[in-house]
Amino acid sequence: MTPFIQHLGVAVPLLRDNIDTDTIIPSREMRTVSRSGLADGLFAPWRYTDADSRRLNNAFVLNAVQFAGASILLAGNNFGCGSSREHAVWALMESGFRVVIAPSFATIFRNNALRNGLLTVELDNPLILRILDWVQEDPQRHRVGVDLEQCVLTCDTALAPIPFVIAPPARLMLLKGLDEIGLTERSLNSIAAFEANDRKRRPWVWLGSA
Numbered sequence: 001m002t003p004f005i006q007h008l009g010v011a012v013p014l015l016r017d018n019i020d021t022d023t024i025i026p027s028r029e030m031r032t033v034s035r036s037g038l039a040d041g042l043f044a045p046w047r048y049t050d051a052d053s054r055r056l057n058n059a060f061v062l063n064a065v066q067f068a069g070a071s072i073l074l075a076g077n078n079f080g081c082g083s084s085r086e087h088a089v090w091a092l093m094e095s096g097f098r099v100v101i102a103p104s105f106a107t108i109f110r111n112n113a114l115r116n117g118l119l120t121v122e123l124d125n126p127l128i129l130r131i132l133d134w135v136q137e138d139p140q141r142h143r144v145g146v147d148l149e150q151c152v153l154t155c156d157t158a159l160a161p162i163p164f165v166i167a168p169p170a171r172l173m174l175l176k177g178l179d180e181i182g183l184t185e186r187s188l189n190s191i192a193a194f195e196a197n198d199r200k201r202r203p204w205v206w207l208g209s210a
Helices: 087-094 107-116 125-137 168-176 180-185 188-201
Strands: 006-009 011-014 048-050 072-075 099-102 119-122 144-147 152-155 159-163
Touching: 011 125, 072 125, 087 107, 099 125, 107 119, 107 168, 125 152, 125 159, 180 188
Parallel strands: 011 072, 072 099, 099 119
Antiparallel strands: 006 144, 144 152, 152 159
């Protein structure tokens, strides 16, 4: 997994509450079990006027020229609710998104994002709207910076750095590009030391083990 340290990108607003995973990537678009081949289906119900012909809906914000190449999504409350499909995260990442900023996330979506290297940032709605006001003036020039080492968002000099909170284990996983297994492997020496001590303290527990 690619480590996440800092990122500077175009931010696109999709400030709708309760965007579920079936909207992020509908089941009809999940024609693969791999992490690739999903980008075209991202937000298909809104992105296309006809999903079969892939005729673009020009009124949908992700199709707007000024937000071309967006890698930061500004979203509404409870983003990623609904089913537990990990394809939603895969589709976002294959489409170039590295960060989703929202007031709240569905727990399963947030966990799926973490284990795939997609940063989810919880921010109060008024702060998101302040960022949006600045971004909309010129989305390609007014790019949002995300610093995971310092846990701050930056909007050039237009706004003071905006701090955000992330759980220390999640921050470490993203900074180091680790999943849960990789994070556990960092503690193998401690685990081995515990087992060795426990074998002496409670030998009956280890009867029959190698």
